[in-house]
Amino acid sequence: MIFDLFLWPMLIPLAIPLVYCIYYQRKEVFDVLVIIFIMVLIVFFYIPLSYSFYSDANFYVKMLLFVLLPVFVLFIWSRIRKRIFEEEDIFRWEYFGINTKGLEKSLKLGIVFLPIMLFTSFIVIYINGQVIPGSYILGDVYFVESITEEFFSEAYFSCFFGGLLV
Amino acid sequence: MKVAYVTSVSSFVLMHPNNLADVFILSTIVQGFLTVEVCRRSKNLLGAWIVHGANRFFIIVIIALIL
Numbered sequence: 001m002i003f004d005l006f007l008w009p010m011l012i013p014l015a016i017p018l019v020y021c022i023y024y025q026r027k028e029v030f031d032v033l034v035i036i037f038i039m040v041l042i043v044f045f046y047i048p049l050s051y052s053f054y055s056d057a058n059f060y061v062k063m064l065l066f067v068l069l070p071v072f073v074l075f076i077w078s079r080i081r082k083r084i085f086e087e088e089d090i091f092r093w094e095y096f097g098i099n100t101k102g103l104e105k106s107l108k109l110g111i112v113f114l115p116i117m118l119f120t121s122f123i124v125i126y127i128n129g130q131v132i133p134g135s136y137i138l139g140d141v142y143f144v145e146s147i148t149e150e151f152f153s154e155a156y157f158s159c160f161f162g163g164l165l166v
Numbered sequence: 167m168k169v170a171y172v173t174s175v176s177s178f179v180l181m182h183p184n185n186l187a188d189v190f191i192l193s194t195i196v197q198g199f200l201t202v203e204v205c206r207r208s209k210n211l212l213g214a215w216i217v218h219g220a221n222r223f224f225i226i227v228i229i230a231l232i233l
Contacts, residue, residue: 009183013176020169097211109204110213117193117200117221122229124193131233134226142226143219150214153178153198154205 004047011039027085034077038070059141062148070152071096097154174202197221 014036021028042065049061078091093099125131134142178198185191201214 006183007181009180009186010177012180013173016173016176017169094209097205097209097214099210102208102210103212106204106208106210106213107216108213109208110216113200113204113213113217114220117197117217118224120196121193121221121225124189125225125229126233128189131230132226134230136227139223139227142222146218146222147211147215149178149181150201150211150218153174153181154202154211154214 002047002051003044005043007043007046011036011043014039030081031077031090034073035070038073041069042066059145062145066148066152096151171202171206174205175199178202193221 014032018029018032018036021032046061046065049065050058053060075091078089081087082089094101175195175198178201179191179194180186182191182194185194197218200217204213204217205211
């Protein structure tokens with residue numbers, strides 16, 4: 001089994017909410033620690049699983065590590081948290097941005113921002129001069145798989161950090 | 167909210183360490199800001215998924231045809 005912690009830089013930003021919560025929101029420190037625990041698991045298992053279940057775009061590994069594992073751990077933690085602090089359940093799908101509310105606005109914003117993104121990518125690839133040879137099938141797989149990174153970067157940090165989606 | 171914003175964008179950028187020493191980091195940073203901005207304004211992941219997914223499809227399929 002190959003171990004490579006090459007994703008470790010993604011742990012660095014977690015210091016921001018951790019320090020913030022230590023100073024201003026003591027109770028949420030536990031939430032941040034749970035997310036750090038999840039991120040450490042992702043960093044640790046990403047490469048071994050990627051080599052074990054290799055598929056184009058790493059679809060299964062990313063779905064498992066970036067979506068299913070965190071959702072499962074956060075679900076368990078929310079149940080424990082509810083008992084400890086005797087507060088309302090913090091595990092709600094809308095906290096992850098999974099709901100019908102804001103669907104149309106989100107879609108419109110996505111379409112509005114898309115040309116900026118495509119133009120940037122075109123310029124970067126043009127400067128770099130390195131075209132990635134692909135296929136329609138691979139493009140489709142990559143399209144679908146990108147939701148895992150969205151889940152990762154937007155949903156979890158928003159869920160407990162009083163942030164973007166709440 | 168600022169904490170979540172900064173953490174989201176920086177984590178998105180740093181989860182692509184292979185791009186850090188490459189010009190592709192510019193594209194990753196722009197993508198990080200745009201997707202987080204969609205989520206901040208709409209409270210929904212769909213638009214961010216469209217931006218990210220369509221960009222990947224564009225890089226892999228369309229640009230390969232153009233260049």
